Amino acid sequence: MKRMLVVIAGLVLAGCGVVLAPVDPALVIEAQRRFPDATEVELLRGREVLRTKCAQCHGVRDPRAYDEKAWTFYVGEMSARATLTSVDKQALLRYALVARDAPLPP
Numbered sequence: 001m002k003r004m005l006v007v008i009a010g011l012v013l014a015g016c017g018v019v020l021a022p023v024d025p026a027l028v029i030e031a032q033r034r035f036p037d038a039t040e041v042e043l044l045r046g047r048e049v050l051r052t053k054c055a056q057c058h059g060v061r062d063p064r065a066y067d068e069k070a071w072t073f074y075v076g077e078m079s080a081r082a083t084l085t086s087v088d089k090q091a092l093l094r095y096a097l098v099a100r101d102a103p104l105p106p
């Protein structure tokens with residue numbers, strides 16, 4: 001029984017354990033290499049959307065857990081559930097795609 005509780009606690013915590021890459025100058029440069037009109041404000045918004053609106057039903061999904069094709073698909077699928085505007089959608093996708101490859105803070 002105790003063991004089972006530990007397993008359940010582990011599963012619950014798993015969703016909270018996702019570390020999202022911070023929007024630092026390196027991330028902004030990388031984003032602008034891919035999307036020339038990306039801005040720091042847009043990336044901050046994308047990170048916030050992922051952290052809040054996209055975590056209403058399940059935990060935060062890790063940008064690293066999906067490839068580019070999967071992210072494009074899931075942002076399309078999930079944006080209606082999270083009632084994202086087209087601005088939110090673009091911000092989220094851009095953040096997720098650059099955060100996938102960004103180094104995490106120590």
Ligand code: HEC
Nearest residue numbers: 050053054055056057058061066074075078079081082084
């Ligand atoms: C209204 C509830 C709800 C919201 C809001 C929501 N999701 Fe989901 N999400 C689900 C459910 C339920 C599933 C399980 C599979 C399915 O139904 O497609 C899921 C599955 C997923 C998956 C598939 C892989 C997995 O781990 O199950 C990803 C990735 C995902 N969501 C990302 C997002 C993103 C990104 C957002 C924000 C745009 C978001 N979700 C917002 C309910 C939601």
